Amino acid sequence: MTAALAADAEWAQIFTDRRRSLPFRVGICVLAGVTIGAFVDIRLVVLWLGLFLAMQGVEWALGDRVRTRWIGAGVLLITNAVIGAPVLVEIQTFGVWGAVVAIALLAGTLTIGAAGARSSGLAYLMVLIPSAVYLALIPWFAWRQGATGRDVFLMAVNDPLLVMSSFVAWRASARALLGEAAARARAERADEAKSAFVALVGHELRTPISAMLAGVAEAGKARSPAEAAAHLRLIDDAGRMMRTLLNDLLDLSKLEAGRLAVVCEPFDPRRLLAETEAFWAPEARARGLGFEVVGAAALPPALLGDGVRIRQILNNLLSNALKFTTDGAVTLVVTVTPGADTALQLGLTVIDTGPGLTADQAQGLFNPFHQAHAGVARTHGGTGLGLSISRDLARLMAGDLTLATRPGEGCAFTFTSPFAAAPPLEAVDVVARPPAGLRILLADDHEVNRRAFALMLGPVAAELVCVADGEAALRAANDGDFDLILLDLNMPRMGGLEAARLLTARAGGPPILALTASVACEDIAACTAAGMVGFIAKPVEPAELYAAIEAALAA
Incomplete structure (x- = not known):
């Protein structure tokens, strides 16, 4: 049933396309009628043009209201039979040269009709059958008009070549249309998936954001430490929920791009x-x-x-x-x-x-x-x-x-x-946090990020200098003596990679850690090539930040 409905829809589209090209067909046939009318009985021309215009009127009336392919097939068969009829008159009038002109006209009819049949094999047959019959009759009529055996043979051989050429043209057109339809369907599905994705992610983000805002608002009204702690736990849970969502989205993106690798x-x-x-x-x-x-x-x-x-x-x-x-x-x-x-x-x-x-x-x-x-x-x-x-x-x-x-x-x-x-692993002592009293330089272009890192680094930093870009980080590094430098990779004027290359070019500089939201293999390799000793993936928790700092200092 679904296939039948699809076929009927295609026939409706075929007749919609033919309706658009109706002025072109009428113009060509009127021109052909005027030309032939100068040499044959005008009554035949008038009769032919009348039948042709009547069939065009039927097509116009049908338009895109064709509800079954069999009605459309019948109309298309009669129309093409009427359009090709003058070729027999041309042979009777002009002899062998009339046969040549008739073959050329039928070749054009086949080509145009094949292109208009879209991907419907039935529609193509309705174009092919009348033209093939006329092509088969042309050698016989030409022989009756005195054509030589050689000419008749060449015409007979030419006919199947024209049919094959029209079939190739129809198949190419059908493949192009099917490919276009498939591409359109994929684009529509991708657009629907994108809309659903945006709606879904928007919904999933609203929940933790609402929880964070509510937790912050209520924490200021807390009447006891226990109540304040409950609100802080809500904020913490919401932040972890957002981080999970972000990690899933990033992992999916990398998997689809073939950029996610597992380690061994x-x-x-x-x-x-x-x-x-x-x-x-x-x-x-x-x-x-x-x-x-x-x-x-x-x-x-x-x-x-x-x-x-x-x-x-x-x-x-x-x-x-x-x-x-x-x-x-x-x-x-x-x-x-x-x-x-x-x-x-x-x-x-x-x-x-x-x-x-x-x-x-x-x-x-x-x-x-x-x-x-x-x-x-x-x-x-x-x-x-x-x-x-x-x-x-x-x-x-x-x-x-x-x-x-x-x-x-x-x-x-x-x-x-x-x-x-693998061989058994050696026990590793877990370090809660790096030693206190560090002098740290932090470069990040977002104020919220700088404030967040300042809160986490407060317990271990005796001196913390925060700047907004790589150029400011270079100036601060020249003016101060730091134990550690943290650089965001994406900053205006000068990014973290360029700043790291300039800083590491100096002998005896402090270790540099990258702050990045991307942990793709090529990004990590770029950090290493720039002289950084490690990276911290955003969003970061204090324990992860302390572990990265401890590893950098040890290195």
Whole structure:
């Protein structure tokens, strides 16, 4: 039924196009009639023009109101039969030369008709059949008019070549139209997706921003330290929510551009799972759910891979499981099996006792911005990016993320990937913060950023100089003696990279850290090439800032 409706719509478009070109067809046929009328019985010309104009009137009346392709096909067949009829008169009147002119006219009719048939094979046949019949009759009429056998043979051979040429022209036109239609459909879908994306992100941003504004307003009215602390926790939660959204959007952008890479470095899988359990167990208890990690003891002490991205995948899966489970428990099952060569196949399965999904709901669940049904975003929030990003990350690790589910039986998301075992990691002492009394130079073009970093650096800085661009940072570095320099990469007049190259050209300068919202591999490489010893990704938390400073000072 859908295909039939599409075909009828195409016929309506064909007749709309023919309606637009009607003046051209009428002009050509009137000119042809006047020319032929000088040599043949004028009554034949008048009869032919009358039939032609009658069919054009029918087409004009139909316009884009053609509701079935069969009506359109009949009208088009009769019209083309009428248009080609004068070629037989031309042969009777002008002999062999009339046959040549007739062939040329039919070639033009076929070419124009093929282009006007759009991508409809039926419409093309309605153009082809009358012209092909006339082409087949021309050699016979020419022979009757005294043409030589050679001329008749050449005409007969020429006819199928004209038909083939018109077919090639129609196919090329049809492909171009189909390609244009597909491109238009893609553009419309992209436009719809963009609009939906803007609306979705706008909704997701309004929630934490509203929470921040409310927390700030109420914190000033707090009647006790405990009440003020509650408002500050609200602001902190809202900030983390915004950071998660921003990270998801950046990850999706990098994945689509092929610019996101996973690292291969030793990490402790047991510690990773223990920290994950410690993070999510309180959330599960608060919701009245059980939470358990099974099989972690089988893990080796260290693996080679990207522990940060594995943690991101687990957090996405556990967040979804707890979000959609109202009764029962969430279980993280760990499996380790021998893989190819010396690799181990690690499996992490998050099982919940939620409502599960139907086959239709599960379809497309790993697509960006997809929600299982319309009420998910309204009830639970979220952008629908987590599962898409998690699967792409799994595949970057030569693994995969799969789903097993049935309605009423919960969901089981399984991440699998090969990893190589690594030597056990040495215990590292965790430094809470760098030593106090540092002299720090900070360059950032946004005042809000400078104020935020000043708050975080206050406990460790004896002297903090804040400037707004790279040129000011150079002047401040010349005038003062600093232990550390923090440079934003994108600043007016002079960016952080150029300032870093000039600063590091001097012998004995302080270490320089980059402040950046982009942590793409090429950006990090540019920072290193400019002489920076590390980078701090925005938005940043105090602990991350202190760790980066400690590493820079140690280097």
